[in-house]
Amino acid sequence: MSGARARLGSWWRLAQLPVLAIVLALVIAAAIIIVSSAFTGTGFFPLLPLFAYGALFAGAFASDIALNNTLVAAAPLMLGGLAIGLGFKAGLFNIGVAGQFLAGAFASAVVGAALAQQPVALAVTASLLAAGAAGAALAFIPGWLKAHTGAHEVVTTIMLNNATALLLAWAVTDLVRAPVFTFPRTGEIGNSALPVLLGRNLHLGVPLALITIFAVRWLLERTTLGFEIRTVGANPNAARYAGMPPLVIVPLTMALSGLLGGLAGGIQMLGVIGFYASGISASVGFDSIAVALLGRSDPIGILFAAILFGAFRAGAPLMQITTSVPIEIIDIIQALIILFLAANLIVRRVFRLRAPGLGIEGATTVTRTWGEQVRG
Amino acid sequence: MNLLFIPRLIAELAVYLATVVPDLLPIVLTLATPLALGALCGVLCERSGVVNIGIEGTMLTAAFMGYLTGFALHGSIGAAAAIAAGVVVAMLTGALLGLLHAWLCVTVRADQIIAGTILNVGALGLTAYFNRLIITPSGLGGAGVIPPIVFGLGPIALATLALVGLIHFLLFNSRWGLRTRAVGEHPKAADTVGIDVFRQRYQNVIAGCALAGLAGAYLTLESTGSFQNGMTGGRGFIALAAMIFGRWTPIGAFGGALLFGFFTALGVIVRVRPAGGELGDILAAIPSFWYAALPYLVTVVILAGVVGRAIPPAADGVPYEKEARA
Numbered sequence: 001m002s003g004a005r006a007r008l009g010s011w012w013r014l015a016q017l018p019v020l021a022i023v024l025a026l027v028i029a030a031a032i033i034i035v036s037s038a039f040t041g042t043g044f045f046p047l048l049p050l051f052a053y054g055a056l057f058a059g060a061f062a063s064d065i066a067l068n069n070t071l072v073a074a075a076p077l078m079l080g081g082l083a084i085g086l087g088f089k090a091g092l093f094n095i096g097v098a099g100q101f102l103a104g105a106f107a108s109a110v111v112g113a114a115l116a117q118q119p120v121a122l123a124v125t126a127s128l129l130a131a132g133a134a135g136a137a138l139a140f141i142p143g144w145l146k147a148h149t150g151a152h153e154v155v156t157t158i159m160l161n162n163a164t165a166l167l168l169a170w171a172v173t174d175l176v177r178a179p180v181f182t183f184p185r186t187g188e189i190g191n192s193a194l195p196v197l198l199g200r201n202l203h204l205g206v207p208l209a210l211i212t213i214f215a216v217r218w219l220l221e222r223t224t225l226g227f228e229i230r231t232v233g234a235n236p237n238a239a240r241y242a243g244m245p246p247l248v249i250v251p252l253t254m255a256l257s258g259l260l261g262g263l264a265g266g267i268q269m270l271g272v273i274g275f276y277a278s279g280i281s282a283s284v285g286f287d288s289i290a291v292a293l294l295g296r297s298d299p300i301g302i303l304f305a306a307i308l309f310g311a312f313r314a315g316a317p318l319m320q321i322t323t324s325v326p327i328e329i330i331d332i333i334q335a336l337i338i339l340f341l342a343a344n345l346i347v348r349r350v351f352r353l354r355a356p357g358l359g360i361e362g363a364t365t366v367t368r369t370w371g372e373q374v375r376g
Numbered sequence: 377m378n379l380l381f382i383p384r385l386i387a388e389l390a391v392y393l394a395t396v397v398p399d400l401l402p403i404v405l406t407l408a409t410p411l412a413l414g415a416l417c418g419v420l421c422e423r424s425g426v427v428n429i430g431i432e433g434t435m436l437t438a439a440f441m442g443y444l445t446g447f448a449l450h451g452s453i454g455a456a457a458a459i460a461a462g463v464v465v466a467m468l469t470g471a472l473l474g475l476l477h478a479w480l481c482v483t484v485r486a487d488q489i490i491a492g493t494i495l496n497v498g499a500l501g502l503t504a505y506f507n508r509l510i511i512t513p514s515g516l517g518g519a520g521v522i523p524p525i526v527f528g529l530g531p532i533a534l535a536t537l538a539l540v541g542l543i544h545f546l547l548f549n550s551r552w553g554l555r556t557r558a559v560g561e562h563p564k565a566a567d568t569v570g571i572d573v574f575r576q577r578y579q580n581v582i583a584g585c586a587l588a589g590l591a592g593a594y595l596t597l598e599s600t601g602s603f604q605n606g607m608t609g610g611r612g613f614i615a616l617a618a619m620i621f622g623r624w625t626p627i628g629a630f631g632g633a634l635l636f637g638f639f640t641a642l643g644v645i646v647r648v649r650p651a652g653g654e655l656g657d658i659l660a661a662i663p664s665f666w667y668a669a670l671p672y673l674v675t676v677v678i679l680a681g682v683v684g685r686a687i688p689p690a691a692d693g694v695p696y697e698k699e700a701r702a
Binding site for chain 2: 093141142145152160161162163290333334338
C-alpha cells in the first residue's frame with residue numbers, strides 16, 4: 001500500500017513540473033483567447049476559452065474516430081520527439097527534424113509510387129527504409145560539419161530545412177512529377193500505403209512509433225552506443241578521455257536522429273498524406289521540439305507528450321470550426337509550455353512548489369558548444 | 377570535350393556581373409538590409425555574452441506588429457503617419473521580446489538556445505493567430521510602403537548603413553563598447569571593476585532586439601507592404617551566419633549580409649537582365665528553385681569554412697552567476 005503511494009509520489013515528482021507548465025500555458029492561452037474574442041464574430045466573450053477547450057477535447061477524445069485521429073497525429077510526433085530527444089542526450093539540438101521529415105516523406109512517396117504494384121510487405125518496408133535513409137543522410141551533413149568544422153547545428157539544420165523544401169519542390173516539379181495530375185505531385189502509392197489496422201485511419205505507423213519508443217529507450221539505456229551518446233552529451237572531454245570519440249558519436253547521433261525524423265515523414269506520407277507535393281506541412285518538425293522538451297528527452301515522457309500534442313492537433317480543427325478560435329493557438333500553447341519549462345521558477349512560484357528543481361536538464365547543455373569545435 | 381570552356385565561362389560570368397552591377401547593387405543592398413540589422417542584433421547580444429537564436433522570431437513578430445499598426449491607423453491618420461507609427465511599434469515589439477529573452481537568459485539562466493526557440497515558436501503562432509483573426513478576414517490592405525529616397529533605398533535601408541558604421545565605432549571606441557566587450561569576454565573581471573554585468577546584458581539584448589524589430593518593420597513597411605505567415609523565411613538565422621562570418625564585428629557582419637544578399641539577388645538579376653550567349657543559356661536553364669536555395673546552401677558552406685577559425689566572445693552563452701566560484 002505504502003509502496004504504491006511511494007511510487008505514485010516519485011511519479012508525481014517527475015511529472016509535476018511538466019503538468020503544471022501545461023496548466024499554466026492553457027491559462028495564459030485562455031487569456032489570449034478572451035482578449036482576442038472581440039475579433040471572432042461572437043464579440044467580446046469571456047467564456048470562449050471554455051467552449052474552445054471543450055471543442056478541442058471533444059475533437060481529440062470524445063469518440064472512437066477522435067481517439068484514432070489523436071493517435072494518428074501522435075505517431076509522427078513520437079518519432080520526431082525521439083529524434084530531437086536523442087540529439088539532446090548527446091548535447092545536440094537537431095532543429096532539422098522539419099527538413100528530415102520532408103526528406104523522409106519525399107523519399108517514401110517516390111519509392112512508394114515506384115513499388116505501388118508490388119506485394120504490400122515489400123512495398124511498405126522498402127518505402128519506410130527509404131524514408132529513414134533519406135532523413136539520416138540529410139542529418140548526417142550538419143552532424144559531420146559540427147564535428148569537423150564547428151558549424152553549429154542549429155544554424156546549419158535550419159538552413160538545410162529551407163534548402164530541402166526548395167530543392168524537393170524542384171524535384172517534384174521537374175524530376176518525379178506524375179504526369180496524370182494537374183499539379184506537380186508524385187504518383188499513387190498503391191500497395192505502399194500503410195495498412196489500416198483499426199477504424200477508418202489508424203494505420204501501421206502507430207504501433208511502429210510505439211515500438212520505436214521502446215527501441216530508443218533500449219538503445220539509450222542498455223547499449224554501449226547509448227551510453228556513449230549520453231556521456232558525450234554530459235561531458236565531451238570525459239568521453240574523449242574514456243576513449244569515446246565525440247568526432248564519431250556526434251555525426252552518428254545526428255544521423256540516428258535524422259533517421260527517426262525521416263521515419264516520421266515516412267509514416268505520415270504512407271499512412272496519411274499519400275503523395276508528395278510542395279507545401280505539405282512540416283509542422284511535425286517544430287511540434288517535436290516541444291514534445292521532446294516536455295518529455296524531458298526521455299522516451300516514455302516523449303510518448304505522453306506526443307499523445308498530448310497529437311490530441312491538440314487532432315482536436316484543433318473542430319475547435320476552429322465551432323468556435324472560430326484559430327488553430328494557431330496550439331503553437332502559442334506550445335511556446336508557452338516551453339517557456340514555463342525553461343523558466344520553471346515561474347511555475348514553482350505560482351504553485352508554491354518546494355521540491356528540488358526538475359527542469360529540462362536534458363536540454364540545458366545545448367548552448368555550450370556554440371562556435372566551439374568538437375575535438376576527438 | 378575542351379575543358380577550356382570552364383575558365384571561359386567564369387570569365388564571361390565575371391564580365392556579365394560587372395555589367396549588371398548598377399542593377400545588382402540596389403537589389404543586394406535591399407536584400408542585405410534585414411540581414412544586416414539582424415546581424416547587428418546578434419553582435420550586440422553576443423558581444424555581451426548572450427546567444428540569441430530568437431532573432432528570426434523577433435523579426436517576424438515585429439514585422440507583424442508594425443504591419444498591424446499601419447493597417448489599423450492608416451484610415452484615420454494617413455498612410456505616412458501610420459507607417460511611421462508602425463516602425464516605432466515594431467521596434468518597441470522587438471525591445472519587449474528582447475526584455476523577455478534577457479530575462480530568460482540573464483536572470484532565470486535558462487538555456488539560451490531554448491529561450492531563442494521560445495521566441496521563434498511563439499512568434500510563428502502569435503502572428504499566424506492574429507493574422508487569421510484580424511487581417512485575413514478584413515480583406516483590406518495595409519498602409520503601403522515607405523517610398524525610396526536614393527538608389528531605390530528607403531530610410532530604413534539607409535539608416536542601416538549608418539547604424540553599421542556607428543555601432544562598429546562605438547563598440548571599439550566608447551565606454552559602452554568597452555563594457556560590452558568586457559562583459560562578454562570576462563564577466564567576473566568586469567564585475568570586479570564595478571560594471572553591472574546583468575544591466576549591461578539587459579541593455580544590449582533589448583537594444584539589439586529593437587534593431588531586429590526594425591528589420592521586421594523593413595520587411596512589411598519598406599519592402600513588401602504586406603504580411604505573410606512565416607515571411608522572415610530564415611533571415612534571422614542567415615543574419616546569425618553573417619555575424620559569425622563577420623567575426624562578431626558590425627562591419628564584418630555587414631559584409632556577410634552583402635554576400636548573402638548577393639547570392640539571393642543572383643536569381644533575380646538573371647531574369648531581369650539575362651546574359652547573352654552560352655552563359656545566358658546556362659544561367660537561364662538553372663531552375664529558379666536552385667537559385668532560391670542558393671543563399672541557404674551558401675550559408676552552410678560559409679559557416680563550415682569560417683566557424684572553426686572565428687572565435688566567439690569567451691563568455692558567449694554562459695549565464696553569469698555572481699556567487700559562482702570561477
